[in-house]
């Protein structure tokens with residue numbers, strides 16, 4: 001007898017048990033493998049780690065013996081490997097060419113190590129603390145293949161008919177998915193008529209409910225370089241005479257973004273925002289409210305944003321001071337945090353000026369011409385070239 005809808009309580013119990021028993025050990029093994037994306041591991045082919053994590057995932061999937069599932073590791077020459085699976089549909093007529101397919105997507109390549117791990121944690125050391133598993137790649141995006149298969153198994157355990165399902169688990173996502181489209185071209189005939197894509201590679205607002213990400217902001221990246229001189233000059237000789245590279249950078253960036261409001265200026269980056277997106281954003285804000293804002297604030301984004309600006313401006317100074325005291329090294333390394341200091345009161349800037357050249361570069365923008373005396377005093381103690389190239393400093397001297 002087929003059920004038509006899923007008993008979610010039963011499904012949760014089944015998947016939770018499977019997660020703890022079978023998937024968690026897989027994720028721990030996965031975390032221990034430094035399967036960095038090609039951008040961060042140009043010798044990925046020699047390392048063989050992407051190959052290894054794909055094989056490990058494939059072995060686990062095959063061991064599940066999901067009815068109607070076929071799996072293949074697809075390899076195009078010179079490209080990162082891709083795990084492809086297809087599961088026959090169990091709805092009436094589900095396997096006809098014209099019937100819709102559900103596509104599940106994830107990736108197994110990882111971001112690099114970075115720093116800032118607590119002393120007993122590390123990128124390649126899986127540590128389970130309470131119900132959180134720490135280590136590189138477990139959440140982004142190692143879990144995706146396991147979650148996909150577990151979801152299909154939950155349907156099958158309750159005999160809920162499902163459409164044909166295919167899965168693409170790639171290994172170049174963190175490098176911009178350069179290999180994904182060539183694989184899609186090759187696999188197109190086997191994907192079928194894809195009607196729904198479930199991309200298991202996004203965030204969750206909290207751990208209390210199921211979240212679906214329906215839209216993300218876009219991203220454009222590049223390398224911007226400003227070259228002023230053909231060779232280095234001694235500190236103190238050139239500032240105020242040679243134009244500051246920071247000032248030129250700012251002017252160029254200001255053509256793209258209003259630096260006071262964060263609004264992206266070229267019209268081609270904008271689109272009409274559908275009404276339902278606005279409604280979804282409002283519903284999200286109603287659920288998450290201030291705690292979420294604080295989280296955004298922690299990465300120094302909120303003070304740019306319209307709705308959070310008041311909150312951020314009020315709390316930014318206190319936050320920045322607290323953060324600085326708690327984690328000076330991390331703060332100094334975080335460009336985004338330094339940028340947040342644009343809104344920090346001048347007093348704070350004065351007090352901390354000279355401790356961190358990145359911090360100083362931002363702080364001077366805040367303090368502007370109010371700071372010449374303190375600025376010069378602190379500049380004197382700092383002999384780093386970049387500091388002297390700071391745009392604010394040019395203005396002061």
Ligand SMILES: [Zn+2]
Nearest residue numbers: 140141173201
């Ligand atoms: Zn990801």
